[in-house]
Amino acid sequence: MITGSRRVSDYKQLMKELPTLRHVDPERVYINLPGERCPKYTVHVEKGAKVKLGEILGERDGGFFKQPIYSTVSGTVEGTTEKTDASGEKIECLVIKNDYQDTYHESITDRPDSVIADFKKKDFVEILKDKGLVGLGGAAFPSYIKLDTDKDIHTVVINAVECEPYLSSDYRLIKDQPEDIFKGLSYVMQAIEADRGVIAVKKTKRELIEVLEREQGRFADKDIRIAKLDDYYPQGWENATFEKAIGIKVDVGTLPMEKGILGFNVSTCAAIYEAVKHNLPVIKRHLTVNGDAVKFPQNIRARVGTSVKELIELCDGYRADAKAVEVILGGPMMGKSIPDDDAIVTQTTTSVLVFESTDHIEEPCVRCASCVYSCPVDIQPVSIMNAVKRNDEKAAQELRADRCIECGLCAYVCTSKIHVTDYVRKGKALTETK
Amino acid sequence: MEIVTKSSPHLRRPQARVTRMMRDVSIALLPLVIFAIVQHGLTALWILLAAVFSMTATEYIFYQVMDLLERMREAKSETEESIRDLRAEKKELRAEARKKKTEETKEAYESFLSTYKEKLAPLKEKRKEENKTAPTEENKSFRLWNSGFTLTNFSVVTSGVIYGLTLPDAIPLAVVMIGGAVGLLLAKLIFGGMGQNIFNPAAFARVFVVLSFGTLLSYEAFVADGAAGATPMTFLNEYIFDSSVTDHYGIWTLFSGIGLPGSLGETSALLILVGGLYLALRRSFDPVVPLTYIGTVFLLSLTVMFSQGLDFWFPLVHLFGGGLLFGAVFMATDPITSPVTRPGRVYFAFGLGVVTFLIRIFGNLPEGVVFAILIMNMFVPALDYPRWAKNRFSARAAVIFAMVVVAAVIITNVGVHYVG
Structure with a gap:
């Protein structure tokens, strides 16, 4: 296919019609302490403390802004543990045991119109x-x-x-x-x-x-x-x-x-x-659990802090005949594949996707230029790839590799199944080192 | 079950495959192959088979040899490496000792030297041993398949068929074979195989055959009695503005290719257009290139028609009489030897049109398509140069391009005025 094509099959027909599952509340929630933009944090609650839904547990520090951490269930603080987040790294999480009471904190009151x-x-x-x-x-x-x-x-x-x-x-x-x-x-x-x-x-x-x-x-x-x-x-x-x-x-x-x-x-x-x-913080969010390696895909409204493993189990787990799977937080085009399913739902998790892992056989690039024709920011992924292969910083800069938004379209359309996006990422890194 | 990590995107377009693209080209060529066999009988079949076979065999043998060399290198590389390391260390220490001239470095070098021979000897012995046995039993065994061979993705077959279809009907099979082998070797394999070549292998092979064995080829079938040249193009080469070309070859003959002398595959404009339409619908080529190419030749011949007061036969013969359509649809669209940006492809195809027309009008040769393709192939890296290659036409580029088009028209017509 040599064509400027920005069409991507969306595989949503079934999922759109599925009702949203009100997720049975988890036994424990894991509240991520560092956020995506906030590496530093302070915790205000002790182990064993009783917390209410919507109570402030601590504060994240993102440098130019501060961000309170809220409890998404009412229950008892059980200490901290490490869980994977959307970045694929293990991060510190506060464990709260759910008492299933959903007692709201006093501050959570409606404002009159x-x-x-x-x-x-x-x-x-x-x-x-x-x-x-x-x-x-x-x-x-x-x-x-x-x-x-x-x-x-x-x-x-x-x-x-x-x-x-x-x-x-x-x-x-x-x-x-x-x-x-x-x-x-x-x-x-x-x-x-x-x-x-x-x-x-x-x-x-x-x-x-x-x-x-x-x-x-x-x-x-x-x-x-x-x-x-x-x-x-x-x-x-x-x-x-x-x-x-x-x-x-x-x-x-x-x-x-x-x-x-x-x-x-x-x-x-x-x-x-x-x-x-x-006056509510983000307690629950809509999530999609989907992909060809999960048995029953679902739309779920889950609490922030729910374990991803539990969500996958809620969908009847992995398909039994799948040998190797990718677990992805986010969309299939830009989402991050995480190293294990011991992960948590954070505020920004839009979906949990499970795909059977397929190894694409790469062929030599035939310069068909599908990637060039498709690129939404008008850069030339194939030329950037060649520049990266010869480690040519100057060419990567002239080709404006820094403009890449990593949408993944170039690898999606590639006739040779080359992971072009990865090369462009490297090109981007090349331009940044300077 | 295990969980693996990969970088995004995690989806690929299922239809996007090189094999699909190349196979589509082969399918689009099929009507032309059948037409050639119907028109020229078994001669055409033998020529096409010889062309495909020579190219395929060349690639196969090339990669067999490469594989064998690779395996031999691998077998003894470990010992070889340790010997190389040892020698490099010695060299380094010696250089150090000479440069600094202190006791310390000198001592280090000498102490190294004392054990050097002892260390080197067993390694050399080992290498000797390995050389004797290498290639090892496993490595020596003949393997039918090899890693670099790209027969499965139709790329060689496509090149071979295209090359065969550009050949005239009277040509010794040995010449076909030599041309195919040399073309593939020099235009594709030595550049590093598929995706690395800068010249179109089919065009290169065809040019090689014309230049090396020109006297051995001729057009025999359907050559009209009394016509000065065999094909419409050779006729026009002789009598550039003589409308009697249409007496020998009617418009329908030119368009359908039935009974038209010429290379095996280039005569039937109709079937070429059908093939092009198929490729365009399957999106297996970029229609911008053939449209611009054909459009440029048409534009130039049209202006010459007006400036010389000719009739409409002139652009028609230029469009359908030679190898233009075949070259434009099947050779110029080869993505490997095209620029990667859309404006780049437009400039590329425009250049093809101009060079083709200039060779036809002013050149000594009757036909300029394959030469134009090879010449413009050389411009591809320049058109792709990062500093000016852009994905979209900017206003400035459009103005400059328009000026170049006007200049090309003027130069052609001025030239025609003096030549004609």
């Missing part, structure tokens, strides 16, 4: 900061910093594209709680006084568009539009979404805020609603 109506930007920023909200699409960037921008924002874009194949967590979220998303969006618009809000979804997800359009009627006083985007990968990449949804091109390396756009992932948007209205 009349109070929220008077909120200004600083109030919203304060709430998001308190609740330690981060980008739930995977970026884990603190949401309050994004909201606290001093730029003049005209459009808020909610990214519900979910272009990664196999994932249906955002899809289920929108189907289950469309109202939360609209309310979350209107809070954001209220906070930064944006004129319009745009919810970007894929054109092919007709059921979602139906649900969203019905909801749209109830928020007629706000200028909220639904942008229907083509079914391409990586359409959910922030810059691609902005370009297709509102027609504003944001270059790689510039912040969307500078162009007057603020983007949130759809699950972040729902979490903003929960935080503002119910």
Whole structure:
């Protein structure tokens, strides 16, 4: 296939129709102490302490921001242990034994709508900061910093594209709680006084568009539009979404805020609603457990801190005839394959995928240029690969390997089954060493 | 069951395979092969078989030899390495001793020397022993298959068929074989095999045959009586603007290729276009290249037609009369010898068109397609050069390209004015 093709089969037909499983609460939750952007942390609770749902356990330190750690169950602190997280590394986790009471902490109270109506930007920023909200699409960037921008924002874009194949967590979220998303969006618009809000979804997800359009009627006083985007990968990449949804091109390396756009992932948007209205941190999140090596794929709404092993067991475990499997946290294109299944669900885990491991036989590159034609950031993966092979720093720089967003499309389309993305990553590293 | 880790992406496009691409080209060539056999009988079959066989055999033998050498090297490499290490150490210590000239380094060198021979002797003995036995029983045994052989992915077969189809009908089979072997060896294998070659092996083989054995080839079938040349192109080479070419070869003959003299596969424009359409639908080639190539030749011949006051036969004969369509669809699209960016491919194909047309009009040769392909192959690294290779047309590049197109048209027409 020599073609500029950004189409990726999405393997979602079945998963979209499966209802969301309300996950039976786990016996123990493991709360990750260091976060993705926060290597340092302090713990405020002792071993044996009783904690309530939504109680602050400690604080993560990300350098330029601090982030409280919340308990996602009520129960007893049992100490710390090491679990794998999405980075594939073992990290320190706080173990809390669930008492199945779900006693909420005193601070978790609803805010009346009349109070929220008077909120200004600083109030919203304060709430998001308190609740330690981060980008739930995977970026884990603190949401309050994004909201606290001093730029003049005209459009808020909610990214519900979910272009990664196999994932249906955002899809289920929108189907289950469309109202939360609209309310979350209107809070954001209220906070930064944006004129319009745009919810970007894929054109092919007709059921979602139906649900969203019905909801749209109830928020007629706000200028909220639904942008229907083509079914391409990586359409959910922030810059691609902005370009297709509102027609504003944001270059790689510039912040969307500078162009007057603020983007949130759809699950972040729902979490903003929960935080503002119910004063809740992220307790549960929608997850997909999918892949060809798991027996019964499921959509699950799981608590943050649930063990991945338990989730896979909930789906009846691994397919018995699979010899070697890859366990992936995140999507199949950009997700990270982790070394063992003794991992945990963090705030930013969108899915657990289990694939039977296949070894692709690499053939010599025939320069078919599929990777060049497909690349969303217009670099030439094949030339970068050749530059990396001869360790040519200068060429890697001239080929702008640093622009790569590691979407994985070049390896996906490769006719020779070469792991081009890996080479481009190395090229990126080459440009960075300088 | 075990859990393995890999880096993302964890999915691959199932349809994307080199084998599929190469096989598609072979399938697209099939109607032409059948047409050639119908038109020229068994002669065509023998030529095609000789072409495919010579290329396949060359590749097979080449990789058998490479494999054998590799195995022999592997067998004795361990001892060889220790000997090399020992010698390197000696050299280093000696250099140190000479440079610094202190007692310490001198002593170190001398103490090393005292044991050096003792250490070296058994190793040399061992190597001698190994050389005697090597290749070992396991290594000596004949292996039918070898690692580098790419027969399974159709790449050699495709090259062979393409080469065979570019040949004229009257050619000694020995010449076909020599051309195929030399073409594959010099244009593909010595560059490092598939994916590494800068020249199209089929085009190279064809050019080699023309230059080395030119007098041994000729077109025999269907040559019209009284025509000055055998094919429309050789006729035009003689009488560049003579419309009587269409008296010998009607438009339908030119298009369908039935009864048209010429190389085995290049005569039937119709079947070539069918093959091209198949490849385009299967996305096994990049249609930008043939379209630009054919478009360029058409544009240039059209302007010459207007400037010389000719009729529409002129561009038509240039389009269908020679090897242009075959070259454009099956040879110029070879991805290995094309640039990798879309603008690069457009420039590449434009260059092909210009060079082809210039050779046809001004050159001594009747046909310029294969030469144009080889010439433009040399420009591929330049077109891919990181500093200016871009994935999309910038406004500036488009303007410059448009200027180059206009310049090419003007130069061609001025040249034609003086030559014609």
